[in-house]
Amino acid sequence: MTHSRHTNDSTRLSRRVRNISPSATKQMALLAAGIGGCVSLGQGVPSFATPPHIVEAVIRALREDPGSGHYSLQTGMPALRRQISQYMLREKNVAIDPEREVCVTVGGMEALLATVMTVVDEGDEVILPSPTYASYIEQVQLAGGIPVFVPLTSAWGLDLAAISKAITAKTRAIMLCNPGNPTGTVFSDAETIALCKLAVTHNFVVITDEAYDYMVYDGGMPVNPLSIDAFRNHVISISSLSKKYALTGWRVGWVAAAGIWMEQIMKVHDATAICAPTPSQFAALAALDGDQECVAEMRDALVKRRTLCCARLDRLQKYFSYVPPRGAFYVMARYLFQAASSQEVATRLLEEARVITIPGGAFGQGGEGHLRLSFGGELTVIDEAFDRIEQWCMTAAPTLP
Secondary structure, three states: OOOOOOOOHHHHOOHHHHOOOOOHHHHHHHHHHHHOOOEEOOOOOOOOOOOHHHHHHHHHHHHHOHHHHOOOOOOOOHHHHHHHHHHHHHHHOOOOOOOOOEEEEOHHHHHHHHHHHHHOOOOOEEEEEEOOOHHHHHHHHHOOOEEEEEEOOOOOOOOHHHHHHHOOOOEEEEEEEOOOOOOOOOOOHHHHHHHHHHHHHHOOEEEEEOOOOOOEOOOOOOOOHHHOHHHHHHEEEEEEOOOOOOOHHHOOEEEEOOHHHHHHHHHHHHHHOOOOOHHHHHHHHHHHHOOOHHHHHHHHHHHHHHHHHHHHHHOOOOOEEEOOOOEOOEEEEEEOOOOOOHHHHHHHHHHHHOEEOEEHHHHOHHHOOEEEEEOOOOHHHHHHHHHHHHHHHHHOHHHOO
């Protein structure tokens, strides 16, 4: 006797995976690969090569240390955790116990997901100031949570009154990228502290993503609220080495939190990854312990790229408005020509001008009507992309519905 196959294979998929969508950033890159000849203002990847001294340190470890190809401890190599602890104290005034309060992860993304899975239950709410990093939305939904979008101000600041109003008995966390992806904003220390006071009052957690902490154009690194004792049990701090040290492909970051959180986050980390790749941990150790001149050089290059990107947008003020980015290497450009969806505008730019941008709607409700532009690429790439956008605006943009 034969059994008939299910006519709808999607019924075999879990609800959690049906609830999430593919990353718009990756989708636009895939579409571009099928078109060919595209230039990118899309994916947030700086163009720099991994600094040579980091590469050499990993090669040396692979050749000389038999353990370099084995698992590390689940929390990460002890020497790296000590180095992270020293870095957090030196750069952020955060004192963490390298044995109990830090875990090395497979990039910042695994740290974020492990944290969300630890904090969020089915039906719990997570506040996302919007536009927000698109993957936060998918991670919250993957955990069974409900994203609650609260629009940023017109200058991409936190609307603390609106956030306060959005808090309910189901609120478990707020996720904050500072400096911000996709907006290029830098939230003030006063804003962050006010948010943490709300977290203490209403007993939720501030998950702070600091992947771009080194890239602030005016002023110093934003406050890490773990440095304030009153917030210690209400803050989970996520960091990544991907952007700062051009280690995007190495996949190494960390999560820092009070021991009461870390004990639980470690359960998810173990079930997900066991440990971060050991060669990548050697890269991280070399990055944190080595000469920091490479960071200064990459930062200087990004400042020039920001200047160029803003100058090119200024030439297109008939077609776009924007808030000058104060951190990271993104700008959210509002298009002024028509009311078409951001997905349609980004798709037509890709197909007709062969320029990759990311539709702002992918970053939550506050991002619709915008395109996210990344100026992580070379100056020549940025110029070429804007040459094409400029030509497209003068010919095709007025034909959008």
